[in-house]
Amino acid sequence: MQYSRTQIGIAVAACALLIVIFFGYLFWLNNQGPVLAKSDDRDPLSGIPNAISLNPLRDRASERVANKFIRAMRDGECKDQLAAWEKD
Numbered sequence: 660m661q662y663s664r665t666q667i668g669i670a671v672a673a674c675a676l677l678i679v680i681f682f683g684y685l686f687w688l689n690n691q692g693p694v695l696a697k698s699d700d701r702d703p704l705s706g707i708p709n710a711i712s713l714n715p716l717r718d719r720a721s722e723r724v725a726n727k728f729i730r731a732m733r734d735g736e737c738k739d740q741l742a743a744w745e746k747d
Contacts, residue, residue: 685716688714688715688716689716691714691716692714692717693713693714693717693718694711694712694713694714695712695713695714696711696712697710697711697712698710698711728740
């Protein structure tokens with residue numbers, strides 16, 4: 660099957676446009692905060708939104724530290740983890 664130069668040009672232009680849109684979206688996403696959207700529905704007791712959408716490109720350094728702390732607390736290292744907090 661033969662393709663004309665016009666058809667090839669249209670296909671290349673469409674691919675280039677999709678690539679530009681994709682990288683534009685990544686650029687936009689990279690400049691957003693860690694929370695992209697919150698639901699309007701809230702928990703009646705705490706007032707916290709029922710659902711949130713997190714940015715997949717957010718900085719997860721604080722999450723890693725929190726996970727390490729929670730894992731240590733779960734494994735029974737409570738006194739070791741909380742010793743650094745006690746300043747009295």
